[in-house]
Amino acid sequence: MEWLIISNGYDFPQHNTSFYYYNYVKPLIDSLGLPIQLRVDTEIKFEENEISVNLVNNVTADEIKKIIDKEKIQFIIEFFGDKPSGLLSELENRPISFGICLKENKEYDISDYRFYDEIWGFHSSFPNIIPPGLFLDNYQIYRIDKKYNLTYIGTASDEKADLITSLLDNGVDIKIWGYGWEKYKQLRHIARGFLPHWEMQKVIAQSGRSLFFSEDYKNKRLEILASGGSPYEISLSEHSDTGNKNLIKNIKEQTIQDTSIKITNIPDNSYLIQDINRKLEHHLPNMSRKKNHHQPHYTVSIFCYIYNQAKYIEQLILSVLGQSYKNFELFILDDGSTDETQSIVQKYLYDKRIRYVYQDNICNKLDAFDRLIHRCLDMTNSTYIAFIGGDDIMYPHRLKQQMEIFGKDPEVDLIYTNFKGIQENGFSNRGNIPFQYNKRIPQQTIARELFNSIFVHHPTTIMTRKSIEEMGGFLTPFYSDLYFWVHAAPYIKYAYIENPTILYRYHKNGSSTGKAQVSPLQVENYNVLMRSRAEYTILNYYEEIDAHPNKDEAIYEAYIQFSSIMAFSRAFIPELIIQNSWRALEHQPYGLEALNHLLIASMLDKNHDVAKVYNYVEKNISQLQNKKKYPIFSHMLNLIKKEMKQNPESNHLIKYWIQPTVKVLK
Numbered sequence: 001m002e003w004l005i006i007s008n009g010y011d012f013p014q015h016n017t018s019f020y021y022y023n024y025v026k027p028l029i030d031s032l033g034l035p036i037q038l039r040v041d042t043e044i045k046f047e048e049n050e051i052s053v054n055l056v057n058n059v060t061a062d063e064i065k066k067i068i069d070k071e072k073i074q075f076i077i078e079f080f081g082d083k084p085s086g087l088l089s090e091l092e093n094r095p096i097s098f099g100i101c102l103k104e105n106k107e108y109d110i111s112d113y114r115f116y117d118e119i120w121g122f123h124s125s126f127p128n129i130i131p132p133g134l135f136l137d138n139y140q141i142y143r144i145d146k147k148y149n150l151t152y153i154g155t156a157s158d159e160k161a162d163l164i165t166s167l168l169d170n171g172v173d174i175k176i177w178g179y180g181w182e183k184y185k186q187l188r189h190i191a192r193g194f195l196p197h198w199e200m201q202k203v204i205a206q207s208g209r210s211l212f213f214s215e216d217y218k219n220k221r222l223e224i225l226a227s228g229g230s231p232y233e234i235s236l237s238e239h240s241d242t243g244n245k246n247l248i249k250n251i252k253e254q255t256i257q258d259t260s261i262k263i264t265n266i267p268d269n270s271y272l273i274q275d276i277n278r279k280l281e282h283h284l285p286n287m288s289r290k291k292n293h294h295q296p297h298y299t300v301s302i303f304c305y306i307y308n309q310a311k312y313i314e315q316l317i318l319s320v321l322g323q324s325y326k327n328f329e330l331f332i333l334d335d336g337s338t339d340e341t342q343s344i345v346q347k348y349l350y351d352k353r354i355r356y357v358y359q360d361n362i363c364n365k366l367d368a369f370d371r372l373i374h375r376c377l378d379m380t381n382s383t384y385i386a387f388i389g390g391d392d393i394m395y396p397h398r399l400k401q402q403m404e405i406f407g408k409d410p411e412v413d414l415i416y417t418n419f420k421g422i423q424e425n426g427f428s429n430r431g432n433i434p435f436q437y438n439k440r441i442p443q444q445t446i447a448r449e450l451f452n453s454i455f456v457h458h459p460t461t462i463m464t465r466k467s468i469e470e471m472g473g474f475l476t477p478f479y480s481d482l483y484f485w486v487h488a489a490p491y492i493k494y495a496y497i498e499n500p501t502i503l504y505r506y507h508k509n510g511s512s513t514g515k516a517q518v519s520p521l522q523v524e525n526y527n528v529l530m531r532s533r534a535e536y537t538i539l540n541y542y543e544e545i546d547a548h549p550n551k552d553e554a555i556y557e558a559y560i561q562f563s564s565i566m567a568f569s570r571a572f573i574p575e576l577i578i579q580n581s582w583r584a585l586e587h588q589p590y591g592l593e594a595l596n597h598l599l600i601a602s603m604l605d606k607n608h609d610v611a612k613v614y615n616y617v618e619k620n621i622s623q624l625q626n627k628k629k630y631p632i633f634s635h636m637l638n639l640i641k642k643e644m645k646q647n648p649e650s651n652h653l654i655k656y657w658i659q660p661t662v663k664v665l666k
Contacts, residue, residue, distance in 0.1 A: 156180030336361025
């Protein structure tokens with residue numbers, strides 16, 4: 001039996017749907033086994049450089065019908081929020097279908113739900129709504145020492161920022177995580193961004209108390225309890241000076257204790273999974289549900305998604321079969337090739353370690369790499385995932401060297417390596433790619449250094465499946481790998497092999513599943529880095545700030561150094577330079593480096609108000625002249641004015657950049 005899940009974003013942990021994913025969707029997927037997932041993309045918006053994520057449904061009923069017919073779908077589940085998508089109601093002769101509402105909506109219209117087969121029989125306000133509770137198999141009680149007096153994990157708002165600021169001002173030790181906190185200057189020294197679910201549980205377990213706001217969602221208390229924490233509820237609607245004083249008094253009087261509670265004290269929905277299985281066995285007694293139950297398990301799956309690679313695919317296959325490490329499978333996903341690729345691959349299918357799947361092309365414009373990777377993940381079950389391009393060649397020692405590192409250090413999640421380049425005709429293109437410096441990059445600096453150079457090269461990587469799943473998978477259609485490297489860097493452990501492990505082929509049609517020149521890759525690279533930066537705070541990228549006694553000085557230098565990284569990177573991002581520099585000035589009002597960076601980035605961006613920077617300089621000239629570096633700044637300013645007068649369209653202003661000294665962060 002084949003399954004289809006339509007989830008409108010609930011099939012992977014996105015920040016505003018992660019609660020539903022971990023507490024409802026993931027347990028059901030794990031229990032039933034769903035080999036096909038139809039993903040619905042997210043729409044990313046930026047307002048004043050802050051991220052806004054909206055779930056959008058870009059799948060049509062016709063596309064669903066094609067998948068149903070082609071894959072012989074026999075059962076459909078749709079997860080939705082307030083109401084169904086309505087896509088299934090447009091289908092005739094649809095398979096058995098069921099909808100699960102994840103948000104209780106008192107004003108639902110029963111007609112929205114009638115086209116579903118009511119076979120579950122949940123006992124709640126509406127049969128298809130999961131009642132309050134948790135699937136506790138997704139939680140771990142961490143037996144670790146308390147580290148934080150008070151924590152809050154959630155999205156920022158002005159009301160929350162005011163209350164947390166009041167706590168800080170009254171001597172309460174508090175740390176916060178979540179989206180949007182960096183815009184509050186007074187909270188930058190305690191605020192971090194995105195937390196993966198397992199890290200969230202750990203933070204809660206290490207906290208004396210965990211704040212939750214009544215206006216967020218009612219199940220937050222359960223999540224804190226399940227993670228071994230002690231919840232402290234606050235109502236924003238009752239937020240007042242008097243209320244704050246009582247809150248501060250209560251928090252200060254409470255001591256940090258081990259507040260882990262017995263798991264039996266928390267409402268548990270596990271019986272629902274059992275009920276689902278019983279009903280399915282009654283209605284579909286001969287079904288086949290478990291994902292990949294018929295596939296042999298290999299330690300390593302090598303993913304190779306290709307399009308029209310007849311010229312090179314045989315060389316790749318032979319290099320894989322020649323690996324000294326043998327416990328692998330090569331999973332080739334053919335994204336609609338129209339040349340001789342299929343016939344060439346079929347010659348080698350006698351080796352059971354090679355699997356070949358053909359599908360209609362979805363990535364010709366290079367805008368669906370996430371879907372390609374997830375299709376490969378859904379159809380394999382190995383512990384480790386390796387990547388390779390259909391036009392590349394693997395050295396015989398590649399897998400052996402990488403697996404030896406996993407064996408020596410079980411905490412490693414991702415290994416990337418050096419490589420050599422070859423031309424289209426196979427001749428050497430150059431010597432070792434000069435990435436030897438990579439091994440000297442400390443783990444804590446990888447996230448920020450990735451804004452400078454994409455030194456984690458996709459075809460050289462091997463990862464644990466666990467790390468991919470826990471970080472939410474590959475979540476962007478363009479540059480899915482780059483987004484994952486930056487997104488995951490604060491939380492997973494990287495390792496580097498200096499010896500080349502692949503021959504990377506350079507040629508005009510260098511992408512495995514489409515034509516690189518078709519897609520606006522530079523713009524998409526910019527968008528991915530913008531999204532990545534918005535997910536975290538400056539404290540995520542510079543943990544050194546946490547230990548420094550002068551937080552304003554340390555934060556200023558961090559912003560300035562980060563601006564310099566982006567100024568001299570391949571993906572020059574003036575918008576982020578401007579954002580970081582203005583924020584730096586909030587911590588050191590007459591910072592000459594920040595003003596210098598603002599002038600140059602604003603002029604090069606053309607969309608920002610350069611006059612605002614000039615006005616700031618003129619208004620504060622007496623204070624600026626007292627700064628030690630003012631002669632350098634003044635000299636650079638005069639050179640910039642002279643160049644812009646001679647050539648208003650000049651793009652060479654970066655040579656007037658004042659480099660940061662960064663003493664505090666060393």
